[in-house]
Amino acid sequence: MASSRRDGDIVGVLRRILGERCSLSAYDIESHSHDESFHPPAAPDAVAFPKSNEEVAQIVQACAAHETPVIPFGAGTAVEGHVQAVNGGISLDLSRMDRVLQLRTDDLDCRVQAGIRRLALNDHLERHGLWLPIDPGADASIGGMAATGASGTTTVRYGTIRENVLGLTCVLADGRIITTGGRAQKSSAGYDLTKLMLGSEGTLSVITEVQLKLHPLPESVAAAVCSFPSVGASVDTVIEVLQSGIPVARCEFLDSASMQAVSAYAKLELEVAPTIFFEFHGTRASVAEQADLTGSIAAEHGGGSFQWATERERRENLWHARHHAYYAIKALRPGSYGWVSDTCVPISQLSASIEQAQADIDAAGLTAPILGHVGDGNFHAIFLVDPSDRAELGRASKVNNRMIESAIAAGGTCTGEHGIGLGKLDWLRAEHGEGAAVMRALKDALDPAGILNPGKVFG
C-alpha cells in the first residue's frame, strides 16, 4: 500500500464526490483517530461524511481502487480501539446519515440510517409509545451498536442488538450495496447475512441502514435495590428469579467497592455490600407481582430490605446511582483511566468468577470495582489505572488475562459486548480455536484486499 498514492489520489477522488464533506481538518482527523478506549490514537488520512448509501458505495469503490483502508465511524464510543486508523486510510463517518427512514407502529419496526444515535431514536419513538430497549450505556450510533453486537442492562429481558435487528443495508468491500434480511419477523431463505454482519466490527461491510424490531413502552415500571451478604447470595437470587420465569427487565450487580463509590458520589446512604438493582416492566399488576416474587426470593437468600418503587421520581433516584456508577468509580482516583474488562460466563460460574477477580485485583494492589449484567453472566471490572505507569498497566493486564482465561475455560467469552477491536486480538483463537480460521476465510472471501477496517478482529 503506497501511502503517497493514497494521500494524493484518493483524497482528490473523494473531494470530487463529496466536496467539503471530505475533510482534512486537524480537528476532524484528531477526533476520528480514537474511540473512548486507552488504545493509542491512529489518525486517518481524511474523514469522509457521506449522506447516502450511494455515496458510501462510491467512497468504498474509490478506496478499493486505491487499496486504501476504510474505517467506519459512528459515534466514536467504542472501547476496544475499533475506529483507530492503524494503517491510515479514510474514516467513513456516518453521522450525517441519521434519519428515521420508516416507522410502522403496527409492525413494531422501523428502518433507520446507521448514523442515528440511540437516545435520539428513542426520543423519536417515545411519542409513538415505542422504544428500542438496548442500552449499552453510551449514546452510541445504531450502526455502531450493530457493528459491535452491543447489549447492556436490558439484555436479560429484550436480548442484545442482534435479536432486535431484522435486516441491514450494507456496502461491501467492492462497493456493491446489499440489503440483508427484510421486514418479516423471521425467514429461512438462505444464509443469515444480517447476523454475519452484526458484530463484524466494520471488517466485512459498512452498515448504512438498520431495520429494527421495536418494543411497546411498558405500561408500568418498578425499581428495587437489594443488598446481599455475599456475591454468591446475590447471584443465586438472580438464578432463582430466572428459573421462576419472572421476566425481570434489568438486574444489575454492583460489588462492595462499586457501592462505596456510588454512595459517595451520589450522596446516597446505600449499604456497602454486594447489591442488585432490579427493574420490572409490565402492567401495574404484573409489575407488582414480579417485584413481590423477587423480593421473596431475595429474602430467602439473605437479601436486605427490598423496597420497590413505581413512581418515576423515586425509581429514577434509585437507578441514578447505577447509571452514574462508571463516573462514581472514576472519581475514586481522579485523573485515572478506567480500563474496562468484559468477560461473560454461564451464570452458574458468575459468582466464582467475580470472587476470583476480586481476589486477583486485591492481590495485585489494584483498584477495580466490579459491575455486572448478572442475568447475562457478563461483568466489568473497572481498572483505575495511570496510563503512564507501565508497571501498573502490566499488573492490570495480567489480572484481566487471568479473568479471560478462566472465562474461556468455563465455556464463556473474552468479550460479552465490547468486541475484539484491537484489544482482544490474541484471544480470538484461544476462544474459538479452528473457528477463528473459518472467520478469517469468510473475511478473505468478502474483502480479499483487506481494505475494511484492517487490523481489527484479526490483527
Place this chain on the structure above:
Amino acid sequence: MASSRRDGDIVGVLRRILGERCSLSAYDIESHSHDESFHPPAAPDAVAFPKSNEEVAQIVQACAAHETPVIPFGAGTAVEGHVQAVNGGISLDLSRMDRVLQLRTDDLDCRVQAGIRRLALNDHLERHGLWLPIDPGADASIGGMAATGASGTTTVRYGTIRENVLGLTCVLADGRIITTGGRAQKSSAGYDLTKLMLGSEGTLSVITEVQLKLHPLPESVAAAVCSFPSVGASVDTVIEVLQSGIPVARCEFLDSASMQAVSAYAKLELEVAPTIFFEFHGTRASVAEQADLTGSIAAEHGGGSFQWATERERRENLWHARHHAYYAIKALRPGSYGWVSDTCVPISQLSASIEQAQADIDAAGLTAPILGHVGDGNFHAIFLVDPSDRAELGRASKVNNRMIESAIAAGGTCTGEHGIGLGKLDWLRAEHGEGAAVMRALKDALDPAGILNPGKVFG
C-alpha cells in the same frame, strides 16, 4: 464426479470406518431418499450412521477425498426436499447421535447431539421443570431444526430455534471439527458462526451438537379460542395484543375453510369463521390478566365469545383441534397431497396477503385452507392436490408463486420457516438480489468442492 468411483471406493472406506453402520439396504436407501414433501425422491448411494463427532469427520473426509456428496439427515421431516440425494452420495444419518450431553438447570441450558428429537428432549427436560418451546409441529431432530432455522407456534413469545441456540459443533467440508459460540448468553468475540450455520440446510457444515437455551415450564397455562367477523378483525386483534405488550405465548390463525375441516374432523362444534387460538403462559395471576386483556381487545374487534381455560383437559381439548388441523384439512380430500406454502410478511400486510391468497385459491378452483402463525406474519396455505394431476399442480404453483411475489414485494420472505431446499431455489435471488451472490461466495469459501448437500439452497 465419477459415480463408479464413488460406489466402489467410498463405500469400502466407510465400511472400514463404520462396519455395518454403513448401510446399502434397500430399506435404508429408500427411507433416506426423501423427506415429507412432494419433491421426487433421490436415492443416496449408501447411508452412514455415525456415533461420534470423530466418525462424522472421518466420513466427511472420506467423501471429500472421493468428491462424493454428503447429505445430513435428521428425522426426515423437512418439507422442501432438503435430504434428497439429487447427485447421489452418502446420506449421513445422525439419529444414533441422540444423547443429552450436558444439562445445567442453573444456567437454563443444555448440550445435545444433533440427532435427538424434539419430543424426546422435552420428555427429558420436563422432570427438571424446563423445556425447549420451539414447536415446528413435526417431531423433528434438533440438528434438523437448527439446519433449517425452524420455528412454529410459540415463536411469537420464545423466538425461533435461532434465538435459542448458543453454540454448535460442526464438521466442515474438509473434515475439520469446529465449535461455535459457547455457553455464555452472549458474546462479541468475532463473527457469529453459530448464526451462519443455523438455517444453512447442511450446505456449509454438518451440525453434530447443539447448545440450547432452555426455558422454565410456565407455572400456569391458559388457552382461549375466539372467532371473528373477518380475517382483518382477527389480525388487528393480534396487532393490538402485541402493541399492548401482552406476552402471548401462541396465537394461531385458522381461516373459515380450516375451521370447517377441523370441526368435522375433531367432532367439535366450532364456529366456521376466521378464528384465533390463543395460549398464555405465566403465573396464575399473570395468565388471568393476559387472557382478560386479550378478551377485551378481541371484543373491541367484534370477536365472539372469548372463553379461556386453565384446566389441562379443557385446554387440551381446545388446542387438540389446532394441533390436528393438518390432518383435518387433508381429510377434506382423501388421497390428496398437502402442499404447504410458507410466506411470511410484516403483520400489517398479513390480512391483505391472506385475503388475496384466498381469492386466488378460489379463482383457481383449488382447495387450500389457511393456517397462520399470526404473531410472526407467517401463514401456510395447505394446497390439497393430486400429485399426478399436472394441470392442478400448475394452478397451485401459480397461486403459490403469486403469494411469494407479493410477500417479497411487501418486504417479506418466500419462506418463514421451511427453508429453500429444492423448492424455493428460484426465489432466493428474487428475495435477496445481490445478497444471494454473497451467500454463494460464502458457500464457495467453506465448501469449494461443493460436497455438502449439493443442489440445495443454490441449485
